[in-house]
Amino acid sequence: MKRNARVRPWAVALLLALVATSLTVVAAPSWAAKPKRGNVPNLVVVSRPWPKLISVRVLIGGGALADPPGLEGLTALGWSAALRGAGGRNRQDLAAAFDALGVQPGVGIDKLGTTLQADVAVENLEKCLELLADVLLQPTFEPAQVEAVRDEMLADIEHLQDDDASLATDAIGRYLYRGTPLGRPSGGTKASLQAITPASLATWHTKQIAASNVHIGLAGAIERPQAEALVRKMLGDFPAGPAFKPPASKADDSGRRLLLLDKPRRAQAQVVLALQTVPANHRDALPLLLVNAVLGGPFTSRLNREIRELRGWSYGAWSTLAGAPGLSTWALGFAPNARDAVPAIELAVQIVEELRRDGISPAELRFAKDYLIGAHRLGLETADRELAERLRATELGLADDDVDTFEKRIEAVDYKTIQRVVRERLQHDNLVATVVGSAKALRDKLAASAAGFALELLDPGGLPEQTAQKGLAPAQRPAPTVLPTPATQDDDGGAGMEEEPDEP
């Protein structure tokens, strides 16, 4: 059993997905004039002699933010479909070709970029790169396969309702950034997925594969000269063109507001609180990372100590920073029983308020530095982890030596700077929250809470980005109305687990 649930892979993925900058309108694309091919993308190599395995990661700039308005989900659908037929191979042949190499290719999408990935034994690397080159440069987008992917993505939208933690994290991004491109759903909506056509796919693909927009990463039992030769041979035929460069954007962030997504049968509440803050390449970014290590990074952080260790209110309590060139999101979360949810939210808000008022101690700063530097070193143990760090820095637009100079830069942060950054950047009056849980158990308590969130309610099938531009303050708003879902109209019917009885 895990005992520490603070750090959630899904949370990170989705938070990363929500933190980026707005869609840019690229002027006069050079690829429109059929650019010359034969260009080799940027190559990142991380070498380790053992085991005899290579991790291939292809980072393509412009993830979900490359989706035109109304075509949300295009990037996710496009790259998924590309893996289902390319270079003259149909779905079955391409899958069988990867299969024969022991390779299971995958694709990951966030707001800023897409990563195609494959782990392959050293002896099969060249063949694997050949297949990936076809996927990247010659996808067939066979209509039946596009339809199949669309169908699966529509099902995924439904399945998201089964995972409350993912639902809360997805909702916070859409709610925090509503009205901006960042608030649009990376996986699309039913309407936007249906609107994707072969023509929109073709236009999108041409922009995606511009050589400057692609970064090839190889990690494992390979040296750079060999990697360069292989990539030049197998992946050296990209068209010229610029990288996707999203401009900064910022959502309206005045006042505290909270979105309650009703899941009538749930015993626990999934809570995420978030703030907009400075981007990863801002001078205050590293000080913020240190503050986060005190607030909710490691197990002994303030949040986890107070919410889990001292009170037992949640399996875990965490905070994390997810950055992008334009801005970043500072999020914290926990999952208390419905009975403890409002006290836990109030306590979390109080911890943040106290942090802003009093800052951190010199001893806490020393601890945070030691923790981050140590974790950074341990995190580079394997080739694929180091490659992931280096590609992440690339995606965020950080300096080429970001990974190498991290320790030195962390060590250089002084106490005075930390205290200033806490005061300036921890704008707790603008905290935005999403809670997934039983509205029946939570709404009145939330409306009366001292935390002072303006409350909005939404049924699980609703769209967080389409709620009102501002929540209504508890004293101003009318009696809340929960929108029922078809399956749960009968409060006494339906199914699910036994509800946890309130305890004295």
Place this chain on the structure above:
Amino acid sequence: MTWAPAAAGCGQRYRWPAAGLFVCAALIRAAGAPAEEPTMAVVQQGQERAKLLKERGVTGVEFLDASPFGPAGVERWRLANGLQLLLAPDPMSPVVAVHTWVKVGSADEVAGKTGLAHLLEHAMFKSTATRPAGTFDRALEQHGASANAATWFDWTMYHEVVPPSQVALVFELEADRLAHLDLSAHAVRSELEVVRNERREEVDDDPDALVVEALWSAAFGKEAYGHPVIGTSADLAGLQVGDVVDFYRARYVPENTAVVVTGGFDPAQVLTDAAKWYGGLAARPAPKRSDKPASEKPTNSSSLVVDASSGRLAVAWRTVPMAHADHPALALLAEVLAGSDSSRLYRQMVEQSRVASSISASQTDLRLGGLLEIYATLRPGKTAAEAEALLLPVLADLLGANPVSQTELDAARNRLKTQHLRELASADGRADVLGRTWANGLDLGVHQRWWQAIDKATPAEVQNAASKWLKSDLRTVLRADPPVRTSRARGRTTPSRGHAGRAG
């Protein structure tokens, strides 16, 4: 760790093992290492190290055996009090993983006290006679490390990944809590509340976890593997502090414990430090564990109503433990069935009939048995009965007209090897493999033998294993569907015969 803390933190999060799919996949893929070094060489290396220790005056450490494993083999040692040490050095590694494995899990619990092993695992992170609560974690976090743990039916494990300079610190901390854990009423009750929150969040509110739990319950009934590792809600509510104290005193003895060390360390120094810190633990007899294989017939079919967007179908067969001659063939069979997009079940269930959104299969290892599991997440609107009607004929086809082909087998073998190399890339992954082997009572050579069997396996052998074990009297089918709108059923499991299942 760089700007997005996700990268370093993600791998430290555990899904609790009763979630099945995660652990069983790992167990299969963890099962061995290519024979890169003759056994005699590593044995000789261990014997020479024993001489060196004697010359240095280190006493109470006995060399037992060695085997090829990872980059430089693995040696097994024993202290005078019975505690064993498994050392797998890798001079190139910048980190060291230290795992403490205890031969106790939920299968050792008695009726009415389910969840005890897991609760004790949580309590192990509280205070000791000389260390207040929180100091254990803080001492590690100062070096960037974090501690976590897991409980399974057959074992409990604790793990840390640290810089090479801090191995002795881990030994000091681990030895302290093995001998001097302070199980005060406050500490146990506080952690019990955390566990109850964990259960509600990770099981009761998670349709997939409920399905896994109900499937295992139906497959193993009242036998040791039939109750959930995390415990039932009713049992958790009734656990007493004295239960935990008694369990700790009886089970956490040196004879029942192994310390696994992998990564960049000096074996002689580690043995010296181990003798210093663990050598003082008092020798006590370990309770005898049952060696009786699971024998009860599984419940053949059950149904469950889940509060989910769509239904699930789960099918399992009672099979064999890792040391059994059929185990490698069953692992290959699971890959053939649902290991890739080319696999039989994926093609039929996801692509052709579109009744499922996803499907997986795996062969889970237990000390006294095994379970070959198939899980399908259905498309909205599809019923589990519909899915079953499509899935079972695929299996019948494999057992009849269309046996496993050489192409399918080769692809399955290649995928297993790639996944295996991925796991062995990190010190933590290697320690996992070794720890599970030891905790399941297997000798170190099982890895070599298992992979030799995988390399040599023929389609006929896989086919024979399928015919032998995919029998209807060993099979359990669990149909999980969302409620119909007028249903008043809640969280019930309806076995078609035999004992009742449970849904938590």
